[in-house]
Amino acid sequence: MTVRSYRHRRGRMGATTSEALLRLGDRIVAVDGSRLDVAALFGRTAPLVVEVGSGMGEATALMAAADPTRDVLAVDVHLQGLGRLLRRVEEQGLTNVRVAEGDAVVLLAQMLAPGEVDEVRVFFPDPWPKARHAKRRLVQQPFLDLVASRLHVGGTLHVATDWAPYADQVRDLVRRHPAYDVVHEGPRPPHRPITRFEQQGIDAGRASWDVVSRRVGTA
Ligand SMILES: C[S@@+](CC[C@H](N)C(=O)[O-])C[C@H]1O[C@@H](n2cnc3c(N)ncnc32)[C@H](O)[C@@H]1O
Numbered sequence: 001m002t003v004r005s006y007r008h009r010r011g012r013m014g015a016t017t018s019e020a021l022l023r024l025g026d027r028i029v030a031v032d033g034s035r036l037d038v039a040a041l042f043g044r045t046a047p048l049v050v051e052v053g054s055g056m057g058e059a060t061a062l063m064a065a066a067d068p069t070r071d072v073l074a075v076d077v078h079l080q081g082l083g084r085l086l087r088r089v090e091e092q093g094l095t096n097v098r099v100a101e102g103d104a105v106v107l108l109a110q111m112l113a114p115g116e117v118d119e120v121r122v123f124f125p126d127p128w129p130k131a132r133h134a135k136r137r138l139v140q141q142p143f144l145d146l147v148a149s150r151l152h153v154g155g156t157l158h159v160a161t162d163w164a165p166y167a168d169q170v171r172d173l174v175r176r177h178p179a180y181d182v183v184h185e186g187p188r189p190p191h192r193p194i195t196r197f198e199q200q201g202i203d204a205g206r207a208s209w210d211v212v213s214r215r216v217g218t219a
Pocket residue numbers: 005006007052053054055056075076077078081102103104105123124125126127138195196197198
């Protein structure tokens with residue numbers, strides 16, 4: 001799949017964040033296309049959650065803290081946000097979070113095995129609200145096919161967006177997809193905290209939609 005859903009950003013990284021990245025380097029995965037040993041990365045075997053586009057990671061840390069029996073691998077192209085997340089993880093003493101720097105599509109397609117993932121989260125994935133940008137959106141048929149191949153049967157795909165046409169697109173694609181059953185569509189479910197990006201949308205008067213689907217069929 002050749003969609004590039006993200007923009008490269010320049011940002012100054014604070015000393016505390018860059019120090020955290022150095023100190024916590026063993027919790028960082030480079031998205032280089034090589035197969036990942038998930039059990040070695042987390043030091044245990046547990047159901048794996050992949051959060052695509054974790055941003056600054058506030059929601060990631062909250063959800064990981066609330067669900068210590070599962071491991072969370074947060075992937076983003078922006079190292080600064082991953083560093084902020086690692087600082088949070090360290091401050092809160094969380095042991096079930098690792099971060100991956102790079103393209104989530106490469107991580108899922110090349111570094112994780114079929115059926116290896118329990119949940120894929122995609123919260124406010126990309127900055128492409130306009131119809132003419134629809135082709136650049138991450139959540140399209142090829143992405144849904146890829147996620148379906150990585151989820152085990154009974155696993156979950158959770159997408160949230162604050163752009164109504166994008167929500168419609170996701171819902172229609174998932175409903176038509178033979179690998180998924182939609183189990184929730186509508187307002188934010190209680191277990192998902194408001195994300196930083198979402199809060200900006202709320203402040204600007206936008207609503208958000210969640211589409212939660214279960215992987216069905218044979219893996
Ligand atoms: C709009 S922000 C939302 C961040 C966070 N989920 C939130 O709600 O606050 C989208 C994030 O997804 C990341 N992203 C988009 N496409 C990606 C991809 N293919 N691989 C990794 N990260 C991606 C962007 O870099 C950005 O940090």
